Amino acid sequence: MKSFVSIILLCSIQIAYCNECYENPNGNDYRGTLTTTRNGHVCQKWTSSSPNRHDFTDDKYPSFDLGDHNYCRNPGNEHSQPWCFIVTGQGYDFCDVGPPSDCGEVYTDPPFDGESSVVEAADKVDRQEIVLFNIAYEGMASQSSTEEEYSPSLAVDNNKNSNLSGMSCSQTKRQYEPWWKLDLKHGHEIYQVVVTNRFDCCSWRFKNAEVRVGYHKNFRKNAVCGKRVTGRKWRAETIVFDCFYQTGEPIWGKYISIQLFNYVKPLTLCEVEVMTKVSDDWAELTKNSEFAKILKYNF
Numbered sequence: 224m225k226s227f228v229s230i231i232l233l234c235s236i237q238i239a240y241c242n243e244c245y246e247n248p249n250g251n252d253y254r255g256t257l258t259t260t261r262n263g264h265v266c267q268k269w270t271s272s273s274p275n276r277h278d279f280t281d282d283k284y285p286s287f288d289l290g291d292h293n294y295c296r297n298p299g300n301e302h303s304q305p306w307c308f309i310v311t312g313q314g315y316d317f318c319d320v321g322p323p324s325d326c327g328e329v330y331t332d333p334p335f336d337g338e339s340s341v342v343e344a345a346d347k348v349d350r351q352e353i354v355l356f357n358i359a360y361e362g363m364a365s366q367s368s369t370e371e372e373y374s375p376s377l378a379v380d381n382n383k384n385s386n387l388s389g390m391s392c393s394q395t396k397r398q399y400e401p402w403w404k405l406d407l408k409h410g411h412e413i414y415q416v417v418v419t420n421r422f423d424c425c426s427w428r429f430k431n432a433e434v435r436v437g438y439h440k441n442f443r444k445n446a447v448c449g450k451r452v453t454g455r456k457w458r459a460e461t462i463v464f465d466c467f468y469q470t471g472e473p474i475w476g477k478y479i480s481i482q483l484f485n486y487v488k489p490l491t492l493c494e495v496e497v498m499t500k501v502s503d504d505w506a507e508l509t510k511n512s513e514f515a516k517i518l519k520y521n522f
Contacts, residue, residue, distance in 0.1 A: 245323055247323065248323060249300055249302070249303050249304060250297050250304045250305040250320055250323070251287065251297045251298075251300050252458070253295065253296065253297065253305045253320050254288050254294075254455040254458070255295070255320060256294050257294060257295045257305075257318050257319075257320055258293050258294060258295070258307075259318075260295070260306075260307065260309060260316035260317060260318050260319075261316065261317055261318060261319040262316055264309035264311050264316050265293070265309065265310045265311065266293035266294070266295060266308065266309065266310070266318075267293055267307060267309060267310045268291060268292060268293045269281070269289040269290060269291075269292065269293070269296070269298075269307075270289075270290070270291045274310065274312065274313060275308040275309075275313060275314065275315070277308060279298045279299070279301075284298040285427060286425075286427040287299070288427075288455075293307065293310075295307050295318035295320060302317070304320070305317070305318045305320050306318055353414075355415065355499060355500060356498065356500075357417075357496040357497060357498055358407065358497050358498075358499050359405060359479075359495050359496050359497040360380075360381055361408070362379065362405040362406050362407040362408065362479070363405070363406045363408070364376045364378060364379055364393070364403065364404070364405050364406075365403070365404050365406070366393060366395050366401070366402065366403040366404070366490070367395050367398065367401045367402045368395045368396040368398055368401065369393075369394075370395060370396050370397075370489060371394075372390070373387075373390075373393050373394035373491075374393060375393045375403055375404075376393070377390070377391055377392055377393045378392065378393040378403060378492035378493070378494060379405065379494070379495055380494075383419045383493065383494045384493060385420065385421055385422035385460055385493045386421075386422070386423040386493075387421055387491065387493075388423070391493060391494070392421060392491055392492060392493040392494075393491070393492045394489050394491045394492075395489050395490045395491075396489060397487060397488055397489050398487065398488075399486070399487045400482060400483055400484055400485070400486070401482070401488070401489060401490040402480060402481065402482040402483075402490065403480065403481045403482075403490055403492055403495075404442055404478060404479070404481075405478070405479040405480075405495065405497065406477065406478055407476075407477045407478070407479065407497070408477065409477055410438065410475055410477045411475070411476070411477070411497075411499045412473045412474075412475055412499055412500055413436045413448065413466050413474050413475070413476060413479070413498070413499055414465075414466055414467060414473045414498050414499060414500060415448075415463055415464060415465055415466060415496075415497075415498040416434045416436070416448055416449070416463075416464040416479060416481075416495065416496070416497055417461065417462070417494075417495070417496040417498065418434075418462045418463075418464070418481065418492060418494070418495055418496075419460065419461055419495075420460055420461070420462055420491075420492075420493065421493055422493075425491070426457055426459075426460070427457055427458070428457075428486075428488050428490070428491060429452055429457045429483075429490075429491075430452055430453070430457040430483075430486070431451055431452060431483055431484045431485055431486060432451065432452040432457075432462075432481055432482070432483050432484075432490075433447060433451045433452075433481070433482055433483075433484060434447070434448040434449055434464045434479070434480065434481050435447055435448060435478075435479075435480045435482075436448045436466055436474040436475075436476040437474065437476040437478060438475075438476050438477055438478065439478065440478065442478050442480035442482075443480075445476060446466075446469075446474050446476070447469070448464045448465075448466040448468075448474055448479075449463075449464030449465050449466060449468050450464075450468060451484070473499075473500070479495070479497050481495070
């Protein structure tokens with residue numbers, strides 16, 4: 224199996240997230256914040272029915288990020304490019320969002336002391352290096368319900384196949400605020416939780432997911448790791464939750480939980496990796512393991 228070794232560069236240089244880019248020719252995956260059309264008209268909120276009445280709602284088109292905003296979108300592939308209803312009269316107009324571009328697939332939380340950097344900026348800061356090791360396979364997984372044969376243990380089988388038919392993803396039944404939990408049996412210093420999202424379809428279902436780490440069996444009492452999945456983040460195949468985001472320190476705990484909030488839908492996890500620090504004695508020996516990951520930081 225291919226080794227999972229990657230580098231995260233964290234520095235104080237502010238780099239904007241790639242929220243204005245999109246990949247599909249018709250812009251149906253555009254999730255930027257443009258609110259005016261190519262002819263200068265201000266867009267009408269998707270939740271508003273004035274001056275234009277319509278049925279383009281978030282409930283009807285949940286994967287198109289409509290919501291309570293007036294950003295340009297192309298819900299339901301209605302047109303050949305993003306558009307919006309206009310507030311200055313009846314009708315709609317197209318938006319100039321630029322050409323498609325590759326946004327990449329790995330998203331991480333911004334670190335506590337700055338923003339995620341690109342590799343080109345790496346030489347501008349002094350960084351320390353630690354080796355993280357995936358210990359998720361040591362735990363016992365459970366979930367709020369189970370859809371058919373998609374048991375909770377499939378999320379920690381060391382198989383990152385993001386296609387549900389590959390039989391390597393856990394999945395709950397469709398329910399309100401479903402959850403998945405991992406009992407590591409012993410306390411560990413958790414730096415990151417890395418989730419492989421379902422990607423053959425329905426990646427939007429991971430919107431509003433939250434990760435917690437701690438010692439409470441009632442996981443809702445544990446500390447939040449990273450940030451909830453909002454904006455474009457749910458569109459990624461690999462989503463990284465940085466547990467040091469809030470305080471600059473990793474979180475100690477034996478229970479890892481992932482829960483969806485404010486939705487009735489299934490929770491699907493194609494792989495969950497729980498990353499803890501390897502001791503200095505073992506770091507050099509384990510850094511090339513398939514369970515290892517190199518983290519570079521400037522705390």
